[in-house]
Amino acid sequence: MKVNPKQYAQALYEMTQTASGSDLDAVIQNFVKYLGMRGGISKASQIILEFEKYYNSQEGIMSVEVSSAREFSSDERKYIILSFEKITGKKIELHQSIDKEILGGAIFKVHDTIIDASLKNQLKHLHKQLTQ
């Protein structure tokens, strides 16, 4: 039977659920050995990606990528995380990246959805409205 990365990731998650400490190391070692046997090493990067997704969905974690023009203060960070948690009811993992191009505001990326609240985008809209 052909096993796809998603199934590998699920299996890994189930195995690591009960294990901890040195057991965890052994489980992961065995998993890698098994992968080698099945010729699945080449899919490693996909498996890692799927594992992250599966882990997050099982544990109720949502990863939010945000890019802004400058670093957030810790208060701002807290506020963003809190408001996302309020809406989604999930634990929020915030990854920030800096992009000077967007001038101000922020762009949030959750799964496949981009919420564009950047100053650049606002200016673009204003430009459109004024030139109409």
Place this chain on the structure above:
Amino acid sequence: MNKDKIIENLKEQITKYKTQTTIKDVGSVIEVGDGIAKISGLSHAMASEMLDFGGGVFGVVLNLEEDFVGAIILGDFSKVSEGTIVKKTGRILEIPVGQNCIGRVVNSLGEPLDGKGKIKPDASYPLEKIAPRVITREPVTKPVQTGIIAIDAMIPIGRGQRELIIGDRQTGKTAIAIDTIVNQKGQDMICIYVAIGQKESKIARIIGELEARGAMDYTIIVLAGASDPAPMLYLSPFAGCAIGEYFMDKGKDVLVVYDDLSKHAVSYREVSLLLRRPPGREAYPGDVFYLHSRLLERAACLNKENGGGTLTALPIIETQAGDISAYIPTNVISITDGQIFLETDLFYQGVRPAINTGLSVSRVGSAAQIKAMKQVAGKLKLDMAQFRELAAFAQFGSDLDESTQKQINRGKMLTEILKQNQFKVMKVEEEVVVLYAAINGFIDDIVVEKVKLFQEALISYMQAQGKKVMEKIIQEKQITKDIEEELKKAIQEFKKGFSK
């Protein structure tokens, strides 16, 4: 307007402006190559939705799968790489159409290719559209005059019909289509020639010929050349049809030539196999029949309540070594309302257009023929059928009885009459007069070599001396007793001056 007013206005505009955040669905490319891309994410994508790859490159969703979507890339796919962010547009693939398209050469996306500048569109039409429903249609009653005597008499085409032109390579398939377009001058018809996977040199020649004959004034060429990627070839007939539908909805008559659907099927097979859809017979995907049936079903003759426009389709199929029982030819034959069958043997015997009158049929066109043509075509069909039966005996020559010999001789004459060079299109009244003379024995005493000469001389005589009769035929649309008398007299008069 003074300064303050302007500033006031600007302030008002800015205060009215509400800050808004835009929410977009995106995905990222995980695999790309050969004009197709596999994209992860895009969980809300629709089938045949347009995707924005950035940098002016667009794509179309074809496969919706569990973890990814399969899309074709339109245009330069070298700009797309792994990890490229892809945005949904929320629109089904559509192209700009309008009055300004006429006389232009465009690609499958409606972009101009002839270097004559931008085309200002009047509307956008979707490439894929459900064909007009039965309630909006009416039977085909108006003819498309192809200007080719063999077709107009024996395999008539009506406005709203789908007539297949089928034959091997180099048998004059395109020539028939081009002649038909040339003959539409002044007949209130908009022609669309869709070139699918054709050599660009051939297209350049065709455009030149059409321009020289003033046919580009009512013609649009949709070009997806042999060097264009398969997705563009696959979309081109739908683009041609969408442009045609715009004019049909305006109540106009439209003629669309798809040259040719064999190459279209091949390009669709390429796209399908790259998208890993399972192959079927001859490695074509299972939906190749639906591909052509949904395209040709969009040919229609709308009723008065729906504008009364028509869209006539002339698909072309290239066979391999005369094999009309291959997969694609049988499919398209069964979809269309008849076929014009061209043969290599006839072509080399000098019968051009090389139409096999025995195998060619038109299933609805005879209802669209004008009565005068019907009156002469009936006898012609009968004579030709009898000739085909007896043709095998022709080599026995003088051993045959008189009536058989007469029949064979008549057949030979008629075959000669039906020969026609390219771009020598004829008006319908000219066709009627020539056929009337042929089936009523006026040419039986002329030597075969001179039949063509007789025909040409007769036409020019009728245009000069017999103008009245010709006009009467157009007016009455039938050969009444009076007209017949006059016609007979005129032809007899002409024969006196013609040296056999």
